[in-house]
Amino acid sequence: xxxxxxxxxxxxxxxxxxxxxxxxxxxxxxxxxxxxxxxxxxxxxxxxxxxxxxxxxxxxxxxxxxxxxxxxxxxxxxxxxxxxxxxxxxxxxxxxxxxxxxxxxxxxxxxxxxxxxxxxxxxxxxxxxxxxxxxxxxxxxxxxxxxxxxxxxxxxxxxxxxxxx
Numbered sequence: 115x116x117x118x119x120x121x122x123x124x125x126x127x128x129x130x131x132x133x134x135x136x137x138x139x140x141x142x143x144x145x146x147x148x149x150x151x152x153x154x155x156x157x158x159x160x161x162x163x164x165x166x167x168x169x170x171x172x173x174x175x176x177x178x179x180x181x182x183x184x185x186x187x188x189x190x191x192x193x194x195x196x197x198x199x200x201x202x203x204x205x206x207x208x209x210x211x212x213x214x215x216x217x218x219x220x221x222x223x224x225x226x227x228x229x230x231x232x233x234x235x236x237x238x239x240x241x242x243x244x245x246x247x248x249x250x251x252x253x254x255x256x257x258x259x260x261x262x263x264x265x266x267x268x269x270x271x272x273x274x275x276x277x278x279x
Contacts, residue, residue: 121196128193129183133176140172208232220270225252 151160215224229248233239259265
């Protein structure tokens with residue numbers, strides 16, 4: 115194995131990881147939907163019916179992707195090298211932290227922090243422009259989702275302190 119191959123992720127590995135991840139998502143949807151009923155009631159389909167079948171389709175597609183990857187496996191076919199993986203991680207890691215932060219700090223505070231830091235460090239924008247866009251975007255989401263459409267999103271301690279629930 116050459117030095118360049120040692121620092122690559124194979125296409126087969128990437129396809130199998132993607133198939134496993136989507137299979138887990140689909141299985142989670144199936145299990146979650148099953149808690150709400152997936153059959154037919156007097157008033158029509160139960161609340162979990164549509165998500166249940168969507169989950170089944172996702173599981174089936176994931177299995178199909180895994181089978182296809184196994185059939186078309188080619189030795190040495192590269193998915194990404196170390197530089198490309200670093201670029202992927204530069205997107206994926208902050209987004210994962212954002213999702214986790216939403217649970218503890220709420221959606222709006224996390225949105226401000228995510229946009230502020232990503233614009234500043236990845237986009238190389240100035241602090242003022244980054245802050246204005248971050249706060250403006252979060253305020254826009256609040257107005258549209260919470261006030262106009264009445265869709266409550268995750269709230270954190272700051273929103274509770276400000277009396278926003």
